[in-house]
Amino acid sequence: MERKTYDLWVGLFVIAGFLALLFLGFQVGGYSEERSTKTYNVEARFENIGGLKMKAPVKSAGVLVGRVNDIHFDNKKFQAVVTLALDTRYQFPKDTTASILTSGLLGEVFIGFDAGGDEKNLVQGDNIKLTQSAVVLERLISQFMFGKAAEGTDKK
Amino acid sequence: MQKILNIIRGLGNRTIEFLWRFGAMVRFSGLILLHSGMSFRRISLTIREIYFSGVMSLVIIMVSGLFVGMVLALQGYETLQNYGAQEQMGVLTALSLVRELGPVVSALLFASRAGSAITAGIGLMKATEQLKAMDMMAVDPIARVVAPRFWAGVFSMPLLAALFSFSGILGGYLVAVLLTGIDAGVFWGNMQAAVDVRYDIVNGVIKSIIFGIAISIIATYEGFDAEPTAEGVSAATTRTVVTAALSVLALDFMLTAFMLRTAP
Structure with missing residues (x-):
C-alpha cells in the first residue's frame, strides 16, 4: 500500500479516537463549565x-x-x-x-x-x-x- | 535429599531467569527511549506502524465493545429490576466500561491482535537475519524497527480504549432504550450525574496509556529476544500474549488501588 493510504487511514483513526474521547467527556461525563x-x-x-x-x-x-x-x-x-x-x-x-x-x-x-x-x-x-x-x-x-x-x- | 536440592535449584534457576529477563526488559526500554529520535523525525515510519497495530485492531475492538456493552446492560437489567432501579442501567454500563472494561478488555484484545503481530514480525526479521543486515549497513535496528512500533502502540492504545468504551455505551443504549424500554433522557441523565470526568474518564485514559506502554515493551522485547528459528518465533509470540495479559491484569489492580477515591 502507498504511504498516502496509510496516512488517510491513520488520520481517520485519530479523528475517530478523539471524537470518542469527546463523546465520553461530554455525553457520558456531562462535562460543563460549572467547575x-x-x-x-x-x-x-x-x-x-x-x-x-x-x-x-x-x-x-x-x-x-x-x-x-x-x-x-x-x-x-x-x-x-x-x-x-x-x-x-x-x-x-x-x-x-x-x-x-x-x-x-x-x-x-x-x-x-x-x-x-x-x-x-x-x-x-x-x-x-x-x-x-x-x-x-x-x-x-x-x-x-x-x-x-x-x-x-x-x-x- | 538430592531430590529436594534439585527442587530448590530449579526454583533458584527460575527466579534468576525471571529477574534476568526483567532486567533485560528494563534495559531494552531504556534503549528504545534513547533511540526513539528517528521515529519522530521520520514520522511516516511510526504512522505505518499505527496503521498496522491501531487501525487494523479497530474492527475487533469496536465489535467486542458493542457486544460487551449489550451484555452488561442485559445482565444489569436482570439484577437491577429486582430493586426497581432499572434507571441506573446507564450508570452501571458507563462506569464499568469507562473505569475498567474499556481499558482492560481493549488492552487484552490489543495484546493478542497487535502485540502478537509485532513479536512475530520482529522475530521473523531476526530469524531471516534482516536485523543483522541493518546493523551491517549502520542502521540501528532498535531505532528503525523497534521504536516506531513501540510509539505506535503507546499512541494507539488510549484511542482504542476510548473507542471500545464508546461502542460499549452505544450497545448499552441500544439494549436499555430499544429492548427494555428505559427512557433515553433518564439513561443519559443518570449517567452524566454519576460519571465524573476527572476521576472516571481521565483515570481510564491514564490506565490505557500505561497498558499501551507495557504491552508495547513486552511485544517488542519478546520479538527482539526471540530465538532466530521458526519454533523460537512461535514460542516468543505465545510468551508475548501470556506475559502481556498477566501484566495488564496485575497493573490494573495496582492502578485501581491507587485511583479509587477511598480517602475523603
Whole structure:
C-alpha cells in the first residue's frame, strides 16, 4: 500500500479516537463549565453532619448553588466545621439557614439553604449562624420507641 | 535429599531467569527511549506502524465493545429490576466500561491482535537475519524497527480504549432504550450525574496509556529476544500474549488501588 493510504487511514483513526474521547467527556461525563466558575467560601458549624461527604452539593430550592469544600472537626467546641464553596452568581442573606438533608430515604446527603430576610449578604469567610444538624435515623427510632414505652407505663 | 536440592535449584534457576529477563526488559526500554529520535523525525515510519497495530485492531475492538456493552446492560437489567432501579442501567454500563472494561478488555484484545503481530514480525526479521543486515549497513535496528512500533502502540492504545468504551455505551443504549424500554433522557441523565470526568474518564485514559506502554515493551522485547528459528518465533509470540495479559491484569489492580477515591 502507498504511504498516502496509510496516512488517510491513520488520520481517520485519530479523528475517530478523539471524537470518542469527546463523546465520553461530554455525553457520558456531562462535562460543563460549572467547575471553572468563581466561588466564595463560607463556614457552617453543625452538631452532627451525619453522612455528609466532600463535594456534596449545596442546594437552595432544589437548585445546585455550591459544593462542600472541606470538613473538619473543631476540638474546642466539639462541632463539625464545614466549608462551603458557593457560586458567586448566587448571593444569600446573612441569616440564611443551612440544614443537612437527605434526598429520599437512602439518597445522597446534601446541604439545603433556606434564605432569611437580612439585608446584608454572605461574603467570603463568613460564618453561617443558623444551622440544623442531620437527622440520625437510629435516634429518631429509639426516641419513638422509648416514647411509646413510656406511654404504656403511664396507662397502667 | 538430592531430590529436594534439585527442587530448590530449579526454583533458584527460575527466579534468576525471571529477574534476568526483567532486567533485560528494563534495559531494552531504556534503549528504545534513547533511540526513539528517528521515529519522530521520520514520522511516516511510526504512522505505518499505527496503521498496522491501531487501525487494523479497530474492527475487533469496536465489535467486542458493542457486544460487551449489550451484555452488561442485559445482565444489569436482570439484577437491577429486582430493586426497581432499572434507571441506573446507564450508570452501571458507563462506569464499568469507562473505569475498567474499556481499558482492560481493549488492552487484552490489543495484546493478542497487535502485540502478537509485532513479536512475530520482529522475530521473523531476526530469524531471516534482516536485523543483522541493518546493523551491517549502520542502521540501528532498535531505532528503525523497534521504536516506531513501540510509539505506535503507546499512541494507539488510549484511542482504542476510548473507542471500545464508546461502542460499549452505544450497545448499552441500544439494549436499555430499544429492548427494555428505559427512557433515553433518564439513561443519559443518570449517567452524566454519576460519571465524573476527572476521576472516571481521565483515570481510564491514564490506565490505557500505561497498558499501551507495557504491552508495547513486552511485544517488542519478546520479538527482539526471540530465538532466530521458526519454533523460537512461535514460542516468543505465545510468551508475548501470556506475559502481556498477566501484566495488564496485575497493573490494573495496582492502578485501581491507587485511583479509587477511598480517602475523603
